Amino acid sequence: MADKCRVRITVNGVAYDQEVEPRLLLADFLREDLDLTGTHVGCEHGVCGACTVLLNGDSVRSCLCLTVQADGAEITTVEGLGTVDNLNSLQQKFREHHALQCGFCTPGMLMTATDLLSKNENMSDEELREGLSGNLCRCTGYEHIVNAVRAAMNE
Amino acid sequence: MKPPPFAYVTAESIEHAVAELARSDGEGKLVAGGQSLMPMLNFRLLEPSVLIDIGKIPDLTGISETGDGLSIGALTRHVDLETSHLIAQRFPVLTEAVKHVAHIAIRNRGTFGGSLCHADPAAELPMMAVLLDARICVSGQGGNRQIPADKFFLGALTTDLEEEEIVTRIDLPYLPESTGWGFEEISRRSGDFALAAAAATVSLVDGKISEVRLAVTGVDDLPLRIRAAEDALRGSELDDAVFSSASQIVRDAVNPNSDVHASADYRRHLIGVLVGRVLRSARSRARGGA
Ligand SMILES: Cc1cc2nc3c(=O)[nH]c(=O)nc-3n(C[C@H](O)[C@H](O)[C@H](O)COP(=O)(O)OP(=O)(O)OC[C@H]3O[C@@H](n4cnc5c(N)ncnc54)[C@H](O)[C@@H]3O)c2cc1C
Ligand code: FES
Ligand code: FES
Numbered sequence: 028m029a030d031k032c033r034v035r036i037t038v039n040g041v042a043y044d045q046e047v048e049p050r051l052l053l054a055d056f057l058r059e060d061l062d063l064t065g066t067h068v069g070c071e072h073g074v075c076g077a078c079t080v081l082l083n084g085d086s087v088r089s090c091l092c093l094t095v096q097a098d099g100a101e102i103t104t105v106e107g108l109g110t111v112d113n114l115n116s117l118q119q120k121f122r123e124h125h126a127l128q129c130g131f132c133t134p135g136m137l138m139t140a141t142d143l144l145s146k147n148e149n150m151s152d153e154e155l156r157e158g159l160s161g162n163l164c165r166c167t168g169y170e171h172i173v174n175a176v177r178a179a180m181n182e
Numbered sequence: 183m184k185p186p187p188f189a190y191v192t193a194e195s196i197e198h199a200v201a202e203l204a205r206s207d208g209e210g211k212l213v214a215g216g217q218s219l220m221p222m223l224n225f226r227l228l229e230p231s232v233l234i235d236i237g238k239i240p241d242l243t244g245i246s247e248t249g250d251g252l253s254i255g256a257l258t259r260h261v262d263l264e265t266s267h268l269i270a271q272r273f274p275v276l277t278e279a280v281k282h283v284a285h286i287a288i289r290n291r292g293t294f295g296g297s298l299c300h301a302d303p304a305a306e307l308p309m310m311a312v313l314l315d316a317r318i319c320v321s322g323q324g325g326n327r328q329i330p331a332d333k334f335f336l337g338a339l340t341t342d343l344e345e346e347e348i349v350t351r352i353d354l355p356y357l358p359e360s361t362g363w364g365f366e367e368i369s370r371r372s373g374d375f376a377l378a379a380a381a382a383t384v385s386l387v388d389g390k391i392s393e394v395r396l397a398v399t400g401v402d403d404l405p406l407r408i409r410a411a412e413d414a415l416r417g418s419e420l421d422d423a424v425f426s427s428a429s430q431i432v433r434d435a436v437n438p439n440s441d442v443h444a445s446a447d448y449r450r451h452l453i454g455v456l457v458g459r460v461l462r463s464a465r466s467r468a469r470g471g472a
Contacts, residue, residue: 032190049190049233050223071183072221079287085261086287091220095190096213096235142286160372161285 034098038063039107047094054078054089057104065105065134069163076162079135080104086142105134108141117141117179126175128166135162140176148180155180185223189232196241196321196350202234203346204323212236212348214257214296217288242295242350245269251355256295256348260284260307263294272356273314275363275381279306282365285373295349303338304375304400306367312405313381313397314354322347335404358393361385362468364460368452370443376400377444380432380456384420384464391415396428396461401436401453408432411457425461429454 031046038061047056052071057063057080069075071090078089081103109115114122117140127133136159143150143158150158156173164172193199203210209231213219222228236242242257245266252272254263263269263280270277283289283297283306297307298318311318311331318329323346334342343349367379378400385393394415399405411431418424438449 030189048187050185050187052184052224055184071224073217073284073288076285076287082290085290087291088217088287090224091216091288091291093190093213093216093220093233095192096216096237139287142290157372158286161287 032095032098034094036094036097036099037101039103049093049095051094052090053080053092053094053097053102056094057089057102063104063106067131067134069131074163075132076135076139077132079138079162081138081142084142084145086139103138103141105137108137116182117144117176120175120179120182121172124171124175124178126167126172132162132164132166136164136172140179144176144180150180152177183224183226185220186226186229188230190235191232192235193239195239196348199234199236199239199348200321200323200346202232203348206230206232206234208345210234212299214299215259215292216296217284217292218296218300218302236348248353251353254294254352254354256293256298256350256352258294260289260292260294260297261286264289273354275365275383276310276314276354278363278365279310279381282306282367282369282373282376282379288373294352298334298352299341299343299349301335301337301339301341301404302375303403303405304377304379305405306376306379306399308335309379309381309397309399309405311352312407313383313395314357315395317353317355318349319351319353320347321350326350328353332407337403340404357383358385360468360470361393362464362466364463364467366456366459366463368456378438378449378452378456380453380460382457382460382464384415384461384468386420386468389419391418391420394464396432396457398432398436398453398457401438401449403437406436408435410435415461420465422458422462425458428461429457432457 035044054068057066067077069077073088073091079086080089082100109118211230213233243255245254260283316331318334363383365381367376380398382396394412396408411428433454438446440446
């Protein structure tokens with residue numbers, strides 16, 4: 028096993044200072060080491076989007092990022108958006124618009140939408156669909172997800 | 183799957199990265215955005231002894247004007263190419279092309295240098311480098327050198343880089359004034375690699391083509407400039423008949439693959455159609471249209 032490296036990472040506002048193996052994926056650090064299992068892992072090669080988190084405010088695939096590469100960064104996961112009793116407005120719109128069924132894709136959809144909304148509060152329908160097109164959903168047919176994000180944008 | 187074990191070094195400078203590469207005896211790998219390398223590690227297609235992270239080297243960043251062109255740091259992320267005003271002003275064809283690279287979360291991490299070094303035969307940015315006569319600036323143990331883009335790509339996932347060399351910047355010489363451009367891509371889903379893509383620039387003097395460049399990707403082992411088609415177009419009157427013969431020259435010149443996404447015949451057909459389209463949009467932009 029290769030020598031461990033020290034990383035200092037802030038996740039959802041909490042600072043962590045830990046030793047990790049260089050090959051540890053950020054997705055596995057979040058899920059296994061921090062027990063933040065809201066971040067889902069589908070494909071492990073960047074295609075499905077389920078593992079999307081924010082790194083210094085920008086959406087990234089946590090399956091394509093090593094924990095050591097995130098040293099010094101601020102990470103936001105779906106657990107950082109709202110709580111079960113206190114959903115944030117985007118999560119609330121997902122609920123109102125039936126934007127989830129099994130929920131596997133939902134954390135990635137929420138994090139991608141958070142990034143999109145933070146960069147453009149005035150997306151055209153095409154921009155919105157294009158923005159979400161990197162996240163796969165096998166249940167909803169996408170229509171309700173698009174509606175939920177549009178509703179959050181127009182709020 | 184998960185990546186195999188490896189050691190990890192954060193390079194402090196270009197020299198440091200080169201020294202670490204040399205020390206690893208061909209077993210080390212540079213990592214920039216990781217958006218091509220990490221999938222290969224997760225699939226265990228590679229087992230490097232050490233990953234040398236160049237992501238924090240300040241000399242590899244930034245987009246600046248050099249007098250006769252733009253100098254773009256190898257670490258410039260796709261999203262920064264996409265949103266740069268300098269690039270939109272000088273190389274709008276590049277702004278358009280980068281929008282077709284993957285999705286927002288991947289564009290937030292992936293880098294210009296990484297895309298060129300990965301040299302996927304269906305990637306957009308290598309085609310842009312070839313189209314725009316990029317000079318690829320490289321540092322190695324023997325010093326620095328510049329590689330013209332059309333000598334840099336040697337085949338699928340293969341470049342002219344030596345084992346201990348690192349791409350530092352990509353220099354793009356300005357195009358003549360009144361140059362129009364076109365970019366077209368067909369892919370199965372938005373953000374996918376191209377089944378076929380083409381790009382052109384057309385510069386006019388007195389209504390005739392004075393300079394023309396035509397590049398394609400997805401239809402051969404590497405991105406190609408189609409010089410024979412450029413020769414047929416240069417000096418011509420820009421009419422659709424010349425464009426059709428250029429399309430035919432391109433179809434004859436390329437050597438596409440068949441795979442699950444498309445047959446070679448379909449790709450060959452597509453590229454001819456796309457060449458016609460990019461030439462027509464370049465013509466109308468060169469004449470001052472939008
Ligand atoms: C789901 C998905 C979809 C994608 N779709 C597309 C697409 O449609 N079009 C497209 O073009 N790309 C696509 N990509 C690839 C993406 O553009 C990558 O960002 C890019 O190919 C590599 O850039 P990187 O910085 O991530 O490089 P890395 O993955 O870090 O490195 C790639 C290779 O280049 C080497 N390298 C990196 N930087 C340097 C340097 N400065 N000097 C020398 N060697 C270096 C590395 O050692 C490695 O071998 C996609 C990726 C994913 C995961
Ligand atoms: S698990 Fe990361 S994109 Fe699918
Ligand atoms: S809700 Fe099941 S995958 Fe999207």
